[in-house]
Amino acid sequence: MAENFEKLQCWQACSELKLFIKENILVSLPSSEKFDLHSQLLRASRSATANIAEGWGRFHYKENIKFLLNARGSVAEVLDHALEAKSCNYIAEEELKEIREQTDRCLKLINGYIRYLRKENE
Numbered sequence: 001m002a003e004n005f006e007k008l009q010c011w012q013a014c015s016e017l018k019l020f021i022k023e024n025i026l027v028s029l030p031s032s033e034k035f036d037l038h039s040q041l042l043r044a045s046r047s048a049t050a051n052i053a054e055g056w057g058r059f060h061y062k063e064n065i066k067f068l069l070n071a072r073g074s075v076a077e078v079l080d081h082a083l084e085a086k087s088c089n090y091i092a093e094e095e096l097k098e099i100r101e102q103t104d105r106c107l108k109l110i111n112g113y114i115r116y117l118r119k120e121n122e
Helices: 010-026 039-055 061-087 093-120
Strands: none
Touching: 010 039, 010 061, 010 093, 039 061, 061 093
16 A cells, blocks of 8 residues: 555546646636636546545545545546537647546556455455
């Protein structure tokens, strides 16, 4: 087990995704989306890392897994909002491709951590 959640590869990948969203996507959205798509994308990207951190801080591995599943859902939500942004022509295909790659990486790492926790506690 990592000494803190910041050492977890899944948290690091989700943190990179959150930074990419902040620096590259949110700035591209029109001001009319400030309280809708902008807010939803920001909250979903923050939720992924927050859930991993909260799960890591829980005592029992089953609680940790529950929060990892929530993080997985937040990562999927980021991709869904990115698809919406692309369909509205707020972002380019290249940005969507990067988000797809990053979300895939996040999901794989979260799933791997879930498998590890389950195997270690059989």
